Amino acid sequence: MGLENTVFESLPDILTVRLDAVVxxxxxxxxxxxxxxxxxxxxxxxxxxxxxxDLSRFGAExxxxxxxxxxxxxxxxxxxxxxxxxxxxxxxxxxxPKWVISMGACATSGGVFDNYxxxxxxxxxxPVDIYxxxxxxxxEMLVHAIMMLQQKIMKESVKDRQDTFEPExxxxxxxxxxxxxxxxxxxxxxxxxxAQHQISRPYTIPSRHExxxxx
Amino acid sequence: xxxxxxxxPSQFEVMDKPLESQMTLSMGPQHPSTHGVLRLDLRLDGExxxxxxxxxxxxxxGMEKLFEYKKYQQGIVITDRMDYLNPLGNNLAYVMAAEKLxxxxxxxxxxxxxxxxxxxxRIASHLVWLGTHALDIGAMSVxxxxxxxxxxxxxxxxAASGGRMTPSxxxxxxxxxxxxxxxxxxxxxxxxxxxxxxxxxETLVTGxxxxxxxxxxxxxxxxxxxxxxGLTGPCLRGSxxxxxxxxxxxxxxxxxxxxxxxxxxxxxxxxxxxVRMREMYESYKICRQALExxxxxxxxxxxxxxxxxDRDDMRKHMDSLIHHFLIVAEGFNxxxxxxxxxxxxxxxxxxxxxxxxxxxxxxxxxFRGPSFVNLSALPxxxxxxxxxxxxxxxxxxxxxxxxIDR
Amino acid sequence: xxxxxxxxxxxxxxxxxxxxxxxxDELGEVTVIIPRAGIVDVCRFLRNSEGFDLLSDLCGxxxxxxxxxxxxxxxxLFSTTHHDRxxxxxxxxxxxxxxxxxxxxxxxxxxxERETYDLLGVKFEGHPDLRRILLPSDFDGHALRKDYxxxxxxPYSMN
Numbered sequence: 001m002g003l004e005n006t007v008f009e010s011l012p013d014i015l016t017v018r019l020d021a022v023v024x025x026x027x028x029x030x031x032x033x034x035x036x037x038x039x040x041x042x043x044x045x046x047x048x049x050x051x052x053x054d055l056s057r058f059g060a061e062x063x064x065x066x067x068x069x070x071x072x073x074x075x076x077x078x079x080x081x082x083x084x085x086x087x088x089x090x091x092x093x094x095x096x097p098k099w100v101i102s103m104g105a106c107a108t109s110g111g112v113f114d115n116y117x118x119x120x121x122x123x124x125x126x127p128v129d130i131y132x133x134x135x136x137x138x139x140e141m142l143v144h145a146i147m148m149l150q151q152k153i154m155k156e157s158v159k160d161r162q163d164t165f166e167p168e169x170x171x172x173x174x175x176x177x178x179x180x181x182x183x184x185x186x187x188x189x190x191x192x193x194x195a196q197h198q199i200s201r202p203y204t205i206p207s208r209h210e211x212x213x214x215x
Numbered sequence: 216x217x218x219x220x221x222x223x224p225s226q227f228e229v230m231d232k233p234l235e236s237q238m239t240l241s242m243g244p245q246h247p248s249t250h251g252v253l254r255l256d257l258r259l260d261g262e263x264x265x266x267x268x269x270x271x272x273x274x275x276x277g278m279e280k281l282f283e284y285k286k287y288q289q290g291i292v293i294t295d296r297m298d299y300l301n302p303l304g305n306n307l308a309y310v311m312a313a314e315k316l317x318x319x320x321x322x323x324x325x326x327x328x329x330x331x332x333x334x335x336x337r338i339a340s341h342l343v344w345l346g347t348h349a350l351d352i353g354a355m356s357v358x359x360x361x362x363x364x365x366x367x368x369x370x371x372x373x374a375a376s377g378g379r380m381t382p383s384x385x386x387x388x389x390x391x392x393x394x395x396x397x398x399x400x401x402x403x404x405x406x407x408x409x410x411x412x413x414x415x416x417e418t419l420v421t422g423x424x425x426x427x428x429x430x431x432x433x434x435x436x437x438x439x440x441x442x443x444x445g446l447t448g449p450c451l452r453g454s455x456x457x458x459x460x461x462x463x464x465x466x467x468x469x470x471x472x473x474x475x476x477x478x479x480x481x482x483x484x485x486x487x488x489x490v491r492m493r494e495m496y497e498s499y500k501i502c503r504q505a506l507e508x509x510x511x512x513x514x515x516x517x518x519x520x521x522x523x524x525d526r527d528d529m530r531k532h533m534d535s536l537i538h539h540f541l542i543v544a545e546g547f548n549x550x551x552x553x554x555x556x557x558x559x560x561x562x563x564x565x566x567x568x569x570x571x572x573x574x575x576x577x578x579x580x581x582f583r584g585p586s587f588v589n590l591s592a593l594p595x596x597x598x599x600x601x602x603x604x605x606x607x608x609x610x611x612x613x614x615x616x617x618x619i620d621r
Numbered sequence: 622x623x624x625x626x627x628x629x630x631x632x633x634x635x636x637x638x639x640x641x642x643x644x645x646d647e648l649g650e651v652t653v654i655i656p657r658a659g660i661v662d663v664c665r666f667l668r669n670s671e672g673f674d675l676l677s678d679l680c681g682x683x684x685x686x687x688x689x690x691x692x693x694x695x696x697x698l699f700s701t702t703h704h705d706r707x708x709x710x711x712x713x714x715x716x717x718x719x720x721x722x723x724x725x726x727x728x729x730x731x732x733x734e735r736e737t738y739d740l741l742g743v744k745f746e747g748h749p750d751l752r753r754i755l756l757p758s759d760f761d762g763h764a765l766r767k768d769y770x771x772x773x774x775x776p777y778s779m780n
Contacts, residue, residue, distance in 0.1 A: 035247050039274060039617050040299035040380055042251075043343070047369075050362035065247040078296075080620075082757040083252055083273040086244055112293065116764055116773030117277035117756075136380055272755040279740070280765055315648055442674050442701060445729025456701055463704040554648055555697050555708065557677065566678050568695065583678040583697075591732040620755055 023158050027071070027097060028150040029059045034070030034094065036087070038077025041104035044136040045076045053139035058146050067093040072149065074142075075126075078106035079119045091126045099153070101145055102128045105135045237265060242605070244273045250347060250609060251616030253590075262601045267594050274620040282580040286546035287313050287387060290580070295381040297582060298618040300343050302381055303336040303372070304560040309580075310385045311466060312556035312567040316549050317387070317521060324512035325389040326468045331402075331505035332375065332384060333467075334498040338409075339368040340561035341495050348488075348610035349420060352429055357419055364412050367405050374398055388522035389515035402506060409499050413492070421492065430484040434596045434608035437482055444592035448563025448585050449494065450612060453487035455480040460559035472501050484611040491613075521547045546575030562586050562613050584618035626651040626707055629671055636666055652708045660711050661721045664696065668726055673698040673707065676723070679733035681741045685767050691715040692743055696723070713743060722748040740765035 037045055048055045049063065056062075064070045067090045079087055091100070102122050105111035108131045110120035122128065129152060132145045243254040252273035258266040278297060282290045294305040307329060314321065321329075346361035369379040374395050376382035384391050420426055436446070441454040451458055459476045461469040477493035479486035515522045523542055524535040541547075551573040557566040563585025570579040589612045596608050623646055630653055634641050640663050643654040655663050667673045678697040685691070690712040698707045711720055722745040723730045734745045735754040742763035745751060753760065762769055 036245060038252055040296055043299060043380060047362060047366070050366075051359045052363065052366050063247075067245075078274065078276055080273060080275050082275065083244065086252075086273070090245055112296070113276050113278075113281065115277045115281055115771050116769075117275050138379070272753075272757065275755040277764060280769075280771060284771055318648070440728075443728045445676055445727065447675075458701050464706075552647055553652070553695075554650065555678070555706070557699075557706075564677065566697070568678060568680055568697070570682060578684075579680075579682040581678070581680040581682075583680070587732065587736075588729055591729060595728075 020156070020158050021154075024154050024156055028153040030061070031059050031071045031099075031146065031149070032069065033060050033063050034067045034073045034090065035063045035065050036073050036075055036090065038075070038079065038083070039106070041076035041107070041136045044139060045074060045103065045142065048139040048142045053143060055143065055146065058143065058150070060146060067091075068095065070094055071097065072099045072101060073126075074101045074103050075107045075122045075128075076103040076136075078104075078111060078113060079122050079125070080117050081119060084119050084125055087122065088125050099129045099149055100126050101130045101132065101142075101149060103132045103142060103145070104137060105133055108133060111135060236260075243270075247351075250614055253609075253614070253616055253619075255593075255605070257602070257605070259602065262603075264597050264600055264602065264605060267597050267605070269590060269593055271590070271616070271619050274616045276617075276621060278621045279580055279582070282577055284576065286575050287549060287577060288542070288546065290577070291383050291385065291387075292381075294582075295378075295383055296617060297621060298560065298562065298565070298584065298586070298615045299380060300615055301336055301340040301561045303333050303384060304340075304558065304565060305582075306383060306385045307333055307467070308556055308558045308560070308565050308567045308582075309569075310387050311558070312554050312569040313387045313549065314516075315554045315556055316552055316569060316571055317518070319388050319516045319518055319521065321389060321467075321516055322513045323468075324510060325514045325516075327505050327508050327510075328390060328394060328514070329385065329467050330469065330472070331502055331509075332372065334501045334505065335368050335371060335402075337498045337561045338495050338502075339365050339372075341491050341498075342368075344491060344561075344610075344613045345416065345420070348607075348613075349426075351606045351610045352426065354420065354423070354426070357416065360412075360415065360419070364409070367408075371398070371402055371405065374401070386515070386522070388518055389513075393514050394509075399506060399509065402502070406499060406502055406506070410496075413496060413499075416492070421489075427485065429603075429607055430488060430611070431481075432483055432485075433600060433604045434484045434611060435482050436592060436596050440595065441482070441592070444595065445588040446563070446592055447588070448559070448561070449487050449490045450563065450589050450592075452476065452478050453490045454482040460557055460564055464557060466556075466558060472504050474498075474501050484607050487611045548573060548575055549577070557583075560585060562615065562618070563589060582618070582621060584621065586612070586614040586616075586618045587621075590614050590619055623649060623651055625705060629667070629705075629707060632671065633663065633666065637662070650706065650708060652710055654710045654712065657711050657713065657720050660696075660709065661723060661726070663709065664698075664723050664726050667698060667707070672700045672702045673705075675699040675701055676727040676729050676733075677706070679723075679730055679737065681737040681743050681765075683741055683765060683767050686715075689714060692718050692741060694720060694737065694743060718742060719744045719746055721746050724748060739763070742766065 047053065073091060073094060075087065102108050106113060106118065107122045110118050119125065130145045130149050132141055134141055238259045240257045240259055241254060242257055244252040254270040254273065256268040256270060257264055278293055281293055291306055291309060294309045295302040297305045342361040342365045346358040349357035372382050373379045375398060376384035376391060436454055438455045441451055442456060455478060457476060457478045462476060474497045477490050479489050519538050524539055529535045529539045549571040551571055553570040555566055555568045557564050564583065565585055566583035568581040569577055572578045593608065593612065597605050630641060630644055630651065640655060640659045641653055642656055645652040676696065677699045681692060681694045683692055692713040694711045694713065696709040698709065713720060720743065722734055732754065734748055735751060737743050738745060738751055739753045739755050740763060756764060
C-alpha cells in the first residue's frame with residue numbers, strides 16, 4: 001500500500017488513468033467481507049453466501065474473521081451502544097482500501113428501534129459507502145448492493161486511498177467498555193498512561209473523505 | 216473484577232515457571248464461532264479453560280421498554296427480532312399471552328395453521344443450528360446443505376405471510392391472512408423431500424468418527440445441576456429429564472397430535488445433538504398431521520373490538536369500518552391482570568410475562584428467553600475443557616444473542 | 622383446575638401463617654404475595670417439600686413512580702415432576718428496594734437477578750456478583766423504570 005502510494009503520487013495524472021482501471025478492477029473483483037454479523041440481517045447475509053444466492057460469484061469468496069484480511073465490512077444488524085466502540089475498533093483495524101456496507105434498516109438509521117439502546121444509524125460511527133434498506137433485506141438486495149459497490153469502486157482513483165496514520169488510530173481510545181483490556185494487567189498500565197498523557201479530546205479520526213490529495 | 220488483577224502473575228513469575236502461567240483471553244464480541252455478539256473472558260492455563268465469564272449486552276435493544284410504548288398489536292412486529300431464527304415462536308408466545316388476558320377463543324383452522332407454521336419454523340431453526348454447529352466444528356459442507364433446505368421453508372413462510380425472517384404472521388385473535396392457494400401442495404412437496412434430507416445429514420454427520428470424538432464426553436451437565444441452572448428444551452432433554460411443554464403444559468391444540476419426545480441420558484454435546492436431530496423428525500410428523508387436519512373455516516376469533524374485520528366487510532358495513540378505525544388508531548383495552556405464558560420454542564421454554572393495567576398498551580412485558588438461561592450455565596459446563604471444546608459447547612447450547620440481550 | 626395450586630398455598634399457610642400476605646386467582650394462575658423477609662424460606666419450603674425444582678423466571682416490574690409500593694419482583698416456579706406453576710410476588714418500596722437472593726436454591730437466579738438489578742435497580746442481598754449485565758457498565762440510571770425516557774438522555778456521541 002505504501003509503495004503504490006509513493007509511486008502514484010510522483011507520477012502525473014495522465015499516467016495513472018489506465019492504472020486506475022486495472023487496480024480498481026482487481027479490487028472490485030475480490031472484495032472479501034469481514035464477518036460483522038450482529039443480528040437478524042446476519043442470517044440473511046449467511047443466506048446470501050449459501051448455495052441459492054451465491055455471493056462468491058461476485059468475488060466475495062470467503063468471509064474473513066480477522067479484519068486485517070478483509071476489504072469490506074458489512075454491518076448487518078442493530079448496533080447497540082455497548083457494541084459501538086467495538087465496531088469502530090474493527091473498522092480501524094481494517095487496512096486501506098476498505099469500504100462499508102450498512103445492511104438493513106437498523107444499521108442505516110436505527111430501524112424499528114428508536115430508543116436509548118440503539119445507535120441511530122451506523123454512519124454516526126463509520127463512513128458508509130452503500131446503504132441497503134429492508135428488514136431484513138432479501139439476499140438479492142445484498143447482492144445488488146455488492147454490485148453497486150463494485151460500480152462505485154470502478155469510479156475511484158488510486159490516489160484517493162491513504163493509509164490511516166498509525167499512531168493516530170492507536171491513540172484514539174474510547175471511553176466506556178474497552179473489550180480487550182478490561183480487568184487485566186494491561187488495563188492498569190493503560191490507565192497510568194492515560195493519566196500521564198491526559199488524552200481527553202473528542203474521539204474522531206478524520207475520515208478518508210476529509211483527507212484529499214491536496215492536504 | 217478487581218480480584219482478577221491479583222491472579223495475573225507478574226512478568227517474573229512467567230519467566231521462572233513458563234508452563235504454569237494463566238492467560239486471560241477475550242473471545243469475541245466479533246468472532247466467527249460465538250453465534251452472535253457474545254464475549255467470553257476465558258482464563259486459560261495453556262489450552263485448558265480454568266474459568267470463563269460471559270459478557271453479554273452487546274445486542275441489547277431495549278425491547279422490553281419498547282413494548283410499554285406500543286399498542287398490543289404493534290408489539291408483534293418487535294417480537295420477530297428477538298429470537299430471529301424462530302420468529303413465529305416469539306410471535307406465538309406474545310399473541311397467546313395477550314389472548315389469555317383477553318380470554319379469546321381461537322378458531323380451529325387458525326390453531327392448526329399455527330401448529331403447522333410453528334413446527335416448520337422449528338425445523339428451520341434446527342437446520343440453522345446444525346449448519347452453524349457443524350461449521351464451527353469444521354464440517355463446512357453441512358452448512359450449505361442445511362441452508363439449502365431452509366430456503367424451501369423460508370419460501371413457504373414468505374408465501375403465507377410476506378416475510379422470510381420477520382413474518383409477524385399471527386395476530387391477537389388468529390392469523391394475519393389465510394394461507395395462499397397452492398400452499399398445501401408446496402408444503403406436501405417439501406415434507407415428501409424432507410426425510411431424505413434428514414438421512415443425508417445423518418450420513419454426513421452422525422456416523423462420522425471425528426464428529427463423535429469431538430462431541431462425546433464434552434460439556435457434561437448432570438441432571439440435577441441442569442434443573443438447578445434452569446435449562447430447558449433440548450439441553451434439558453439431553454440430560455435425561457423428560458420435559459416438553461407441548462405435552463406437559465399444552466397449548467394451541469398440541470395435546471391432540473401424536474409425537475414422541477426424544478430424551479437422552481448422556482448429558483453431553485453428543486446427547487443434545489441427537490435430541491435435536493430426532494426432534495426434527497418429530498416436527499416433520501406433526502407437520503404431516505397438521506396438513507391432514509386443515510379444513511376450511513374462519514381464521515380470526517369472533518371479537519369485533521379486538522380483531523380487524525375483513526377488508527370487503529370493512530368497505531361495505533359501517534360498524535366494521537368504525538371498529539377497524541378504532542382498533543388501528545386507538546387500540547383495544549385489555550382488562551387488567553397478569554399472565555405468564557410459556558411455550559416450547561425451538562431452544563427451550565420461552566415464557567412471556569405480560570401485565571396489563573387496563574389500557575391499550577401493556578404495563579410490563581418480560582420475555583424469559585431460553586438462550587439467556589442456557590448461556591448462564593456455560594461457565595459450569597466449560598470448566599476443565601479445552602478451547603476447541605468451548606466452541607463445540609456453545610454450538611450445542613444453540614444460543615441466539617437477540618433473545619439473550621433483548 | 623386451580624384447586625391443586627390452592628393446595629400448595631394451604632400447605633404454605635399451615636407451615637407458617639405469616640408467609641402468605643395475599644392470594645390472587647385469575648385466568649387459571651395463582652399468585653401468592655409474600656412479605657419480603659420470608660421469601661427465601663418460602664422458596665426453600667416449596668422447592669424441598671413440594672417439588673418446585675425449576676425456577677422458570679424471575680422478573681421485576683415497576684408500577685410507576687406514584688404507586689406505593691413501587692417495585693415488585695415475581696418468581697415463577699415450575700415443577701418437572703407434577704408440571705404445576707405458581708407465581709410468588711414480593712412488593713418493594715422505592716426507598717429500600719432490596720430483597721434476599723435465592724441463588725443458593727436455584728443457580729439460575731444468578732443472571733435473572735442481575736438483569737433485574739440492571740434494568741430496574743432492585744438490589745439482591747447476598748448475591749455473589751451483582752453488577753450490570755445487559756447495559757454498558759458505565760451506564761447511568763436504570764433503563765426500565767417508568768421515569769426513564771424511551772430515547773435516553775443524550776444523543777449518541779463518542780466523547
